[in-house]
Amino acid sequence: MDTQTDITVLDNLMAINLDVSIWTARKKLTPADFGGAALPPDDLASLGSKKVCDPKELRIFGTLKARAVNLLDRTGVRFLGGWGIPEDKADDIVAELTVIRDDFLSAKEQFLNRYDEAVKDWISLHPGWESLIGGSTVSADYVRSRLDFRWQLFKLVPPRDNAVGYGLQDEVKELGGTLFDEVAKAAADTWKRCFEGKDKVTHKALSPLRSIHAKLAGLSFVEPRVVPIVDLLDTAFNRMPKRGHIEGSELVMLQGVVSLLRDPATLVAHGQKIIEGQEASDILAGLVAGTLPVPPKEKPSAKPRFVPEAVHPHAIDSQGLW
Known part of the structure; x- marks a missing residue:
């Protein structure tokens, strides 16, 4: 497939990077968590993680991030680690992202307001493991710093020097x-x-x-x-x-x-x-x-690239298309 996009498309394109941070509610397990039990050496196995809060409490943040990604996937194209979006659609896209961000920040405050209670509820759900969970909890301020929703929108201007702009040209192509x-x-x-x-x-x-x-x-x-x-x-x-x-x-x-x-x-x-x-x-x-027309000056291929089946009353045979 020969598709090489010209650098001039940057005249109509803006780049956007979505930067969403979500606290995982996990802490790394340590040897002390196992009460001195014999553990395999580090070069053989590594310890996993423990959950210090119910992951369901954080599900809303993943959902809102997915909404933002879906919006950018529907309106833009993956570019430079983020998305390229039409410049004439930028205001509408930012307006929709703003709604999602506001929902994210609102959910963040609601979660933080009941964070201590959520941790206590999680501990009560796991009797016998109070010290394992309680000894690994973090402050609400720490959690606040790990929940964020932002984006960066910018206009790209290619360098005048072709050698300097070589990498950007490759991405645009x-x-x-x-x-x-x-x-x-x-x-x-x-x-x-x-x-x-x-x-x-x-x-x-x-x-x-x-x-x-x-x-x-x-x-x-x-x-x-x-x-x-x-x-x-x-x-x-x-x-x-x-x-x-x-x-x-x-x-x-x-x-x-x-x-x-x-x-x-x-x-x-x-x-x-x-x-x-x-x-x-x-x-x-x-x-x-049941066949695609062959345009002028093009000879029919021995193996047609696309041959849908003709209409039948009750069944549609794809002839290998689907």
Whole structure:
């Protein structure tokens, strides 16, 4: 798959780093915790950890971090250890992150207000181990310092000297490929959750596809073949029934679209075909008819890259696609 993103995409891209700290409620076990019992030497085995508070008390922080990661995965592309996001979407993304951060800080204060009680409850749940837990507890101030939610948003300006900016250029070149790989991963998950083994689906099955569409549309400047894929999805959405189940030829078409999205190389190839003049509607028609049309000047391959099965009343055979 040949996707090399030009450094000029930085004109429309901002970088964001998510920095979330969550206290683990764990302390390292020490030989003293075992009351002088014989232990294997350090080069043979290492001691694990003990929980000094109920991990369920901290579950909310992991949930909120996951919400933030999901937001950035839906709207951005992995870049420089964080994410690259569209500059014109930055305000909206920061607004959503702010809501999540406020929920995180509120949960933090609620937990700290009952921290001492939570530790006592945990000790009472483990009679006979009071000294093991009690001797390892930490102060509420320490826990406060280990719970934090912040982010850094910045604009990248490449150095004028090509030699100096070489590393950044390499990272930028990979953006297109990274984007298509992320789309493929999301599409594979969508296939398993919504389409695999189905002979009809509800309109809820379109929701993850619309999320993929929104991600691609927002990052359309990253790679020239993104826009044709956005158009392909638009055309597919417009052909869906307004209400009721999606089945028959419409379902075959959707399954074919998801299968295209699951294969980055094939997706890029069909984006290129649309750029070269093939209509998105022709590709969708090929999915329903049982074969993809071959664009002009391209000889049919002995091994077709994508051959969905024609519509059948009750069963849909993937012909090895899915």
